[in-house]
Amino acid sequence: MMRLPRFRYLAPASLPEAVKVLGDLGPEAMPLAGGTDLVPNMKRRQQTPANLVGLRGLAALRAVSGDAGRGLTLGAMTRLAEVERGPVAAGWPALARAAATVATPPIRNTATLGGNLCLDTRCSYYDQGEEWRRSIGYCMKREGETCWVAPGSDRCWAVSSSDTAPVLCALGAEVTLLSRGGERRIPVAELFADDGIRHLSRRPDELLTAVHLPPVEAGQRAAYVKLRRRGSFDFPVLGVAARVRLSAGGTVEAARIFLGAVGSRPQEARAAADFLVGRRLGDEEVIREAARLAAQVAKPMQNTDLTLGWRKGVAREYAARALRELVG
Amino acid sequence: MEAPLVTLQSGPREKLRLAFAVNGEERELLVEPYKTLLEVLREDLGLTGTKHGCELGECGACAVLLDGELALSCLVPAVECGGRAVTTIEGLRDGPELHPLQAAFADHGAAQCGYCTPGMIVAARWLLDRKPDATRQEIADALAGxxxxxxxxxxxxxxxxxxxxxxRGLPPLPPVVAAVHGEEPHGR
Amino acid sequence: MADDREATPRPGPRALDDDRPAPRPGAASPAPGLAAVGKPLRKVDVRGKVTGETRFADDFTMPGALHMKLVRSTVPHARLLSVDPSAALAVKGVRCVLTGKDFPIAYGLMPVSQDEHPLCNDKVRFVGDPVAAVVAADELTAQEAAAQVRVEYEPLRTIATPQEALATADPRIHDYGDAPNVHKLVAFDFGDVPAALAGADQVFEDRFFYQGNTHLPIEQHAALAWVDPDGRVTIVSSTQVAHYVHKAVARALALPPARIRVIAPPQGGGFGGKTDPFNHEIVVAKAAMVTGRPVKIALTREEVFLCHRGRHPTLMRMRTGVKDGRIVGHSVETVLDGGAYGSYGVASVHYTGALETVTYRMDRYRFRGCRTFTNKPPCGPKRGHGTPQPRFGLEVHLDKICEKLGVDPAEWRIRNAVPPDTVVANWMRVRTTGLVACLEAVVKASGWRERRGRLGRGRGLGIAASSYMTGAGISITFGDLPHTGVQLLLDRGGGVTAFCGASDVGQGSDNVLALIVAEVLGVEVGDVKVVTGDTSLGPVDLGSYSSRVTIMMGNAAIQAAERARDRLAAAAAAKLEVPASRLCFAGGRVFDVEDPARGLTFAEAVQRAEAQAGTVGTVGSYSPPTPTPRYKGGGVGPSPTYSYSAAVVEVEADEATGELSVEKIWVAHDIGRALNPVAARGQVVGSVYMGLSEALMEEQEFRRLPPKLSRALVHQAPSMLEYKSLTFHEMPEVETILVEEPDAMGPFGAKEVGQGPLLPIPPALANAVHDALGIRVDEVPITPHKVLAALAAPDRRYGPAAFPDVPWPEPLLVPPPWEGGDGKATNERKRERRLPGAKP
Structure with missing residues (x-):
């Protein structure tokens, strides 16, 4: 049986206490939300915080408020199973869809939206047991020197594998980060950095407390298409999230496209989005060209499931499928 | 505002008190923080009906109901279960009679080696509690873990x-047996 | 008492023409009148499985048990210079550390491959080879301390592939084998195939590759050992073969076999992955002896991947000559990647050629097989053992041949099916065969004739057929002793206890035992208590593999039950004053068939028999008929009888991405008789599932880091998440048809069902992909990138381009039956033989 390493467990009773504890302990502590990412990582000794700060008792992190007209604020501990349904499904179906594709039903019953955003980056040289990693001399992300995906590289190429992150980026959502020093609210896209190791701009003393969905605009359409091997369990090897605002006549007025799982953070396909503006989605030529442009930002590495060449090759097709979904 | 410092904390080698309900019975024990619910159920409470195949959330064998929701006991630190209600395969039936799911799994050949069966039945219970007339697609969606x-x-x-x-108060389906060559197929 | 023993026959070799059991009541008799056989009853052991009460190996514990962790090699190939346990011993809670020094004796499954040490002595041969064991008060402490064991290695060059093995004379992974880094070479000519090809109308050649994959039982291996107060070393382990563990522990620990007891509780799936005796089973026993405490080990999922013994990656070349639409000569060459140890490998390599002949007529047959050593976890038997690979090749090869010949591949198979009661080219004896019936059944059910080739681009149908053994004709380790035994004890309350060494891996063998005994004795199935999987509590059964338990244990159970019935009949006859021949056993009674009211309850009959001649206990045993082949190597492949299967797969292929979605599968299986039609269907669908999972995604693949930077050679994805297997979403509906033609060899006519239906699935899928897109993927698994690559290739094919040069030995020349001869090789004495030098 795989066992967790020993750690000190703390269960703060309030948000202020939680951020105080995180502030006091700094990098020695990690917050524990659903645990569906952190617990396996700890069992494989990829992450071995000396202290776990359990957030279960903090009801404030479960609060949901707002609606499609005003925008919705979801406490970071909102479970993915809840994101699949309710107000999110009604107003932001692409996000609900993304949440519904994460892992498996029991994991979605436990995993949280905040946790999915803060998901550790993944890599087939890193998501392995301690002995396996010792057998390869470890890797840059933990205990080693080399990035085995790109041995000449001076950075880590582990992959952002969240399904909800690219959708939240495309929707223009924001997150609140709370620390002893106060709180700051930043666009979700700015939560991520292009580095497999330091992939979050969240500081260790900060707690991600809430996700803010902007109001649904007239003519807003969004889609999420996920590429993976099986219909369950699997992380994305490509996720295409697109959000557009259409005029009454069906012309694209605004567009944002993000690709997930093809870099250390969600990759924005700006050229594709810019190309769409002023054009009509019903035109298959438009979709093909936008998909071609979008696929250009996909820079997959050989560190996930399925072969690199194939993933590169089908990115265009999957981008096109996401865009076709916008047509409705 | 003045909040209590921390409601609960342990040293790395200290045990914590855990009080929770398991299959309707109140249980109280001391657990190491590193132990998951799976380990406490199997090792501290002797409820070995809950199985394990990976301990990483990748197979579903350890599924239990946690406050009525399907959850993987291998991913939940036991210390996070205080005050909660856990239902394991042992809690599915009350008395000698099998739960309808258990009876159906037995009659329909749905348990072969029987190792995934406890998790499978618990997951199916979670589904049927909400949707006793689930379609095949809904069954696949719910049991896909x-x-x-x-x-x-x-x-x-x-x-x-x-x-x-x-x-739903209807008679059970007869078990499907294979068509025999030369005869009219029975079942679907 | 003594009469039973005296009545026990000595099953042994029988004459070739005298190997059919005499007709007996209950065996292969017409179905009417059977009370339990053929009924969709609950399995006797299923209640514990649905309530969670069934105890699997890891559910056992003992008061005061210690926990063990193995320290495994982190290098793929090295001399082991030193193992220093001092730091680990200093960890609080650690009780002892064992190393290779504690295990000087090698063991192994096959007598010719005693090449493993419970803990490595002088060398490590793959990442995961165990070098030390740490025993501590709890598992976490053992795990923490295991990381403190210091191991010094002197790395050796790593051999990663069969091609490298064939090209590397030094270093050698083992100092035995048919060539450096070649474990086994076999070569047979059943008639002059080159001459046949020269005279053929057309000659076809193909190369195929079947990737390795693993069993992935949901239950991980676990073992608990203790020394009983009576001094007996007792091991509870998740093994499919308690007696192999018993034998290996006795050998490796130099213990008297009489002082070892191995208990095999029901396994949470095995599929062949728990048929080898494993190092951890031996080490945990030693740890219990050393500490005087119960010791437990439960492997992690990653360790289960390292135990492996799964499907051999196999490269194949096939050549076939066709004249007037029939096969005049067929040649198969195989190269197997065996991994680091022998395991069942000698049998595995033979199996890649042995059953090539039992489906379609072929005049002459040539087989060459080669198993190499590589620095990877050892391969061994997985469901279908060695035969799914050549079956994939043959069935796809035939599909291509039929396409060239312009004939319907289903029709060709039906026309060329081996008829019943045939001794085929390599001297395997086919008795009953449902091959044609299976083909006709899936053709009809799938609408093959109307729908094939007419489903539009991207959708297709493919067909394939196959055959598998119903138990192996020769025992690997026990020579001429019976392959199984069943012992019955009848009690005064009318209860019957059936003891047998077989263990239930989920296939339902406990149920088969209870069912057969109940049927013969006319009692309810629930009145029979089975005690299985315990070397101290039942006669030897060779275990749950090679589809042998139903036929072998079943026949032994019939024999034991008939002997019990005879004793009861004699006693009841005396009491009732009717001739024993008029007595009938049914409904829990023993009565006069001419006057059914005149009778005894079963319990009364037992009491009368006990009063007459003492405790009522009987035994039965079974040995398969003498194999027809008489050449060396002909012991692999013979079976009391063969099962047959056929399948049609319907696939939807996405031309843009290469992704495949299997929409439906029709499968027909020649089962002889279904003892339990619900359980039998479950075995068929489960086999289809496993075949499809292999065909679509399963891969035991390895990763070698850039050699300049690293010596690493590691399993690519030793996890349930990244080793992909089908979920509810990918598994299509399977329509199952059972072909029932009772076979005189089987209990009540039953043949195997647990493995055969896997075999046609991978080739049927490949053939369906061809029907859908016009491409050939000559590899398993058929992944999306291979489909796209084939679509882009000029020859519309994806598959191996080359076949390595292998130093084949001089072949054994065995004329097929119709070319004279007697099943012996004509050159056996003359042939230069390389003796496999046993490792000291």
Whole structure:
């Protein structure tokens, strides 16, 4: 049986206490939300915080408020199973869809939206047991020197594998980060950095407390298409999230496209989005060209499931499928 | 505002008090923080009906109901279960009679080696509690976190459908037997 | 008492023409009148499985048990210079550390491959080879301390592939084998195939590759050992073969076999992955002896991947000559990647050629097989053992041949099916065969004739057929002793206890035992208590593999039950004053068939028999008929009878991405008789599932880091998440048809069902992909990138381009039956033989 390493467990009773504890302990502590990412990582000794700060008792992190007209604020501990349904499904179906594709039903019953955003980056040289990693001399992300995906590289190429992150980026959502020093609210896209190791701009003393969905605009359409091997369990090897605002006549007025799982953070396909503006989605030529442009930002590495060449090759097709979904 | 410092904390080698309800019975014990709910159920409470196949959330064998929701006991630190209600396979039946799902799994051949079966039945219970007339697609969606290497899943569909009927007050489905060459196929 | 023993026959070799059991009541008799056989009853052991009460190996514990962790090699190939346990011993809670020094004796499954040490002595041969064991008060402490064991290695060059093995004379992974880094070479000519090809109308050649994959039982291996107060070393382990563990422990620990007891509780799936005796089973026993405490080990999922013994990656070349639409000569060459140890490998390599002949007529047959050593976890038997690979090749090869010949591949198979009661080219004896019936059944059910080739681009149908053994004709380790035994004890309350060494891996063998005994004795199935999987509590059964338990244990159970019935009949006859021949056993009674009211309850009959001649206990045993082949190597492949299967797969292929979605599978299986039609269907669908999972995604693949930077050679994805297997979403509906033609060899006519239906699935899928897109993927698994690559290739094919040069030995020349001869090789004495030098 795989066992967790020993750690000190703390269960703060309030948000202020939680951020105080995180502030006091700094990098020695990690917050524990659903645990569906952190617990396996700890069992494989990829992450071995000396202290776990359990957030279960903090009801404030479960609060949901707002609606499609005003925008919705979801406490970071909102479970993915809840994101699949309710107000999110009604107003932001692409996000609900993304949440519904994460892992498996029991994991979605436990995993949280905040946790999915803060998901550790993944890599087939890193998501392995301690002995396996010792057998390869470890890797840059933990205990080693080399990035085995790109041995000449001076950075880590582990992959952002969240399904909800690219959708939240495309929707223009924001997150609140709370620390002893106060709180700051930043666009979700700015939560991520292009580095497999330091992939979050969240500081260790900060707690991600809430996700803010902007109001649904007239003519807003969004889609999420996920590429993976099986219909369950699997992380994305490509996720295409697109959000557009259409005029009454069906012309694209605004567009944002993000690709997930093809870099250390969600990759924005700006050229594709810019190309769409002023054009009509019903035109298959438009979709093909936008998909071609979008696929250009996909820079997959050989560190996930399925072969690199194939993933590169089908990115265009999957981008096109996401865009076709916008047509409705 | 003045909040209590921390409601609960342990040293790395200290045990913490855990009080929770397991299959309707209040249990109280001291647990190491590193132990998951799976380990406490199997090792501290002797409830070995809950199985494990990976301990990483990748197979579904350890599924239990946690406050009525399907959850993987291998991913939940036991210390996070205080005050909660856990239902394991042992808690599915009350008395000697099998739960309709257990009876259906037995009758329809849905348990071969039987190792994924506790998790599978608990997951099916979670589904049927909400949707006793679940369609095949809904069964697949709900059970998609449970791996089985024996059955090819087909007889599990049939068992869940049959149990759903019983829970709705309808007679169970007869077990499907294979068509025999030269005869009219029975069943579907 | 003594009469039973005296009545026990000595099953042994029988004459070739005298190997059919005499007709007996209950065996292969017409179905009417059977009370339990053929009925969709609950399995006797299923209640515990649905309630969670069934105890699997890891559910056992003992008061005061210690926990063990193995320290495994982190290098793929090295001399082991030193193992220093001092730091680990200093960890609080650690009780002892064992190393290779504690295990000087090698063991192994096959007598010719005693090449493993419970803990490595002088060398490590793959990442995961165990070098030390740490025993501590709890598992976490053992795990923490295991990381403190210091191991010094002197790395050796790593051999990663069969091609490298064939090209590397030094270093050698083992100092035995048919060539450096070649474990086994076999070569047979059943008639002059080159001459046949020269005279053929057309000659076809193909190369195929079947990737390795693993069993992935949901239950991980676990073992608990203790020394009983009576001094007996007792091991509870998740093994499919308690007696192999018993034998290996006795050998490796130099213990008297009489002082070892191995208990095999029901396994949470095995599929062949728990048929080898494993190092951890031996080490945990030693740890219990050393500490005087119960010791437990439960492997992690990653360790289960390292135990492996799964499907051999196999490269194949096939050549076939066709004249007037029939096969005049067929040649198969195989190269197997065996991994680091022998395991069942000698049998595995033979199996890649042995069953090539039992489906379609072929005049002459040539087989060459080669198993190499590589620095990877050892391969061994997985469901279908050695035969799914050549079956994939043959069935796809035939599909291509039929396409060239312009004939319907289903029709060709039906026309060329081996008829019943045939001794085929390599001297395997086919008795009953449902091959044609299976083909006709899936053709009809799938609408093959109307729908094939007419489903539009991207959708297709493919067909394939196959055959598998119903138990192996020769025992690997026990020579001429019976392959199984069943012992019955009848009690005064009318209860019957059936003891047998077989253990239930999920296939339902406990149920088969209870069912057969109940049927013969006319009692309810629930009145029979089975005690299985315990070397101290039942006669030897060779275990749950090679589809042998139903036929072998079943026949032994019939024999034991008939002997019990005879004793009861004699006693009841005396009491009732009717001739024993008029007595009938049914409904829990023993009565006069001419006057059914005149009778005894079963319990009364037992009491009368006990009063007459003492405790009522009987035994039965079974040995398969003498194999027809008489050449060396002909012991692999013979079976009391063969099962047959056929399948049609319907696939939807996405031309843009290469992704495949299997929409439906029709499968027909020649089962002889279904003892339990619900359980039998479950075995068929489960086999189809496993075949499809292999065909679509399963891969035991390895990763070698850039050699300049690293010596690493590691399993690519030793996890349930990244080793992909089908979920509910990918598994299509399977329509199952059972072909029932009782076979005189089987209990009540039953043949195997647990493995055969896997075999046609991978080739049927490949053939369906061809029907859908016009491409050939000559590899398993058929992944999306291979489909796209084939679509882009000029020859519309994806598959191996080359076949390595292998130093084949001089072949054994065995004329097929119709070319004279007697099943012996004509050159056996003359042939230069390389003796496999046993490792000291």
């Amino acid at each position: 449970q791996l089985c290497r024996c059955t090819g899943y087909q007889q599990i569909y049939e068992a869940v459908e049959s149990a759903g009927r019983v829970l």
